[in-house]
Amino acid sequence: MKWVEEDPRDQTVIRDLRETLLEEIKLQRLDPDPFRKTAPRDEVYLGGAIRLGVMPHHGFMYGIDIISLIRHLLVMGQTGGGKTTVIKNLLLQILQVADAPRIMILERKQEFTELLAKYPEFNVLDVNHLSFNPLLPPEGIKTEVWIGVFTECMINYLDILEASSGFLMDHALRLIDIRKKEGTYPNLNDLLSFIKATKYSPMSKNGQQQQTVINRLTNLLHSLPGMFNTSRHIGISELLNDHCLILLHDVPHIGIQNFLISLLMAQMFLHRKVTAGLQGGLKNLIVIDEASSLFRRQDELKGHPSFISDVVRTARGYGIGLIAASQLSTDLSHSLLANTNTRMMVGGFGRSRDTDEFLRLRSCTPDLRDYVIRHPVIGKAFIADNRWPHIVECNMDNPALSPRLTPDELNQRIQDSFFRMATFAPPVPAEGPKQPVSPKPTPEPETVSLEIRTLNSMYEHHFVKLSERAKQLKVPSSTLKKKIDELQSNGLILIHKVHGRSGAPRDLYELTESGCRMISLPPKKMKGKGSYLHCFYQKCTANWFKSKGYHVDIEGTALGKNIDLIARKQPSGECVAVEIELNSSANPSHVVENLKKAANTDFIDRILCLVPKEPERRVVEKLVTKAGLRKRKPIEIERLWKYMES
Ligand SMILES: Nc1ncnc2c1ncn2[C@@H]1O[C@H](COP(=O)(O)OP(=O)(O)OP(=O)(O)O)[C@@H](O)[C@H]1O
Ligand SMILES: [Mg+2]
Structure with missing residues (x-):
């Protein structure tokens, strides 16, 4: 300042001064406070093949490489902050890459269905079609080991006291033993009947455990009917080798959703471990929302190793990566927080323990904490990325998405996927050497497909008029009429004539037990409350x-x-x-x-x-x-x- 005072009208001095100031401002742009130490000076560090957003202040792009997902990605933030949006953006880009990892979306809230319209290769499964036998060990895994994992999944997520785990395991193994001698393998239905048939005094410890286990299994039967189905089976390799979206929003209880997710993850993990062993590269990417209810800190505090924590820690060795979203960070298991390569807080947590928990993952200054708290903006992320020593700030992109499928289109996708993936008879595991993988069913001819579509439509809607149903199924009424006659003469459906107050009788369609079996859905009651006629x-x-x-x-x-x-x-x-x-x-x-x-x-x-x-x-x-x-x-x-x- 001193030299300005010497001659205030000297233009060269003013020009010099301006340049110095501009230089100073430019530097500040690159290194704004409180990010002076945190923003990368060089774009290369935090770029990547997949672009997720732009870092403000200097405009560098933030991105990641697909392979980094093998060390998991965790997106946290309060509701509406943009977690799902970040993940959708990421998946959209991954799907365009040749040789992309297979994606499995465990969908709790119907948020990802926008991805389906553009990608017909995505299989869609809903609760009724998730027919795999949870008692059946993945190929190459000993029955005792698998029943141990199955029991742990039940105990952890279905509100059964740990003391009952012995009871459950013991009965499952005994039943498997009995059935193996007969050359068959039991399903959950068989286990439920077996436990029901065993007599214990109601006041004894066993009697009480029996009642709890019966209650939980019955609840499962109603929530996951596909798992009790004995005629169809979706093998784990079908789930691993294709993209699939599993719709869980019809599963009434989040505990049951998590039971199912943990079973699926365990199946995938063990299958990979045995069939492929350690391998490089990312083969499967699992997407899970509401992760804090699945990867729970409380389970880690129980003092014994939990299987799901092991999966998080070691899955990358077998080519499995996780993308998890969560509204909380304080309830998340340490194993997930510690084993995650990229952690984002999108949309902020505000001034909360969750913010502190997140910031603690990279030791943060009070300045940075204040800055983060003051910026809980939708789509704005603070990111802890293993490539950079400090937290970075990023404005995330919001991609344009294709329109959702209509409910009819979605149903059609669910049915087509099921037929693509399910095999007719569930396999029986052999002792010792590996089982040959069951062959995929031959594609069904169009006529069979109409049969199945008609049965499914009648299962859901039993009073629809012929012409209306034909329109829904996109076939001429005469074709549908012929098909309905055929279904009736094959004993798959019953047609009741119901007389209204006036006019001609209306047809009421009811699926017989074999009709229900045909589409792998549990039979509905025929008589009394809840039956077709009663409704x-x-x-x-x-x-x-x-x-x-x-x-x-x-x-x-x-x-x-x-x-x-x-x-x-x-x-x-x-x-x-x-x-x-x-x-x-x-x-x-x-x-x-x-x-x-x-x-x-x-x-x-x-x-x-x-x-x-x-x-x-x-x-x-x-x-x-x-x-x-x-x-x-x-x-x-x-x-x-x-x-x-x-
Ligand atoms: N980067 C962004 N830019 C602009 N808007 C965004 C951005 N990210 C998300 N949004 C908008 O915010 C809304 C909520 O986003 P999103 O569903 O991703 O939140 P969420 O964190 O998954 O919420 P929830 O926890 O309830 O599932 C959406 O309508 C979305 O369009
Ligand atoms: Mg969401």
């Missing part, structure tokens, strides 16, 4: 009440029990409980029980019991009078047809 009448009666200005709850609750319909009229508030009894003559005491619970419920004003035919009406009339139910509430007993929509 049908429930719907029709609900429509009748709605047309009369009632608000209707299907499966409403009274005294903790379900009532088929609860109809409320506004504004009077009159409340009618409707029970539909299709088998009143076969099970009269059940009818009385059902009506009693409605009669004992305060808010219900009157009860309507609907039965199919006149003789049944008379039977119920007598039962109600005998039980004295009318002393509590007015009860009408009527024929169903009166309440059918016209």
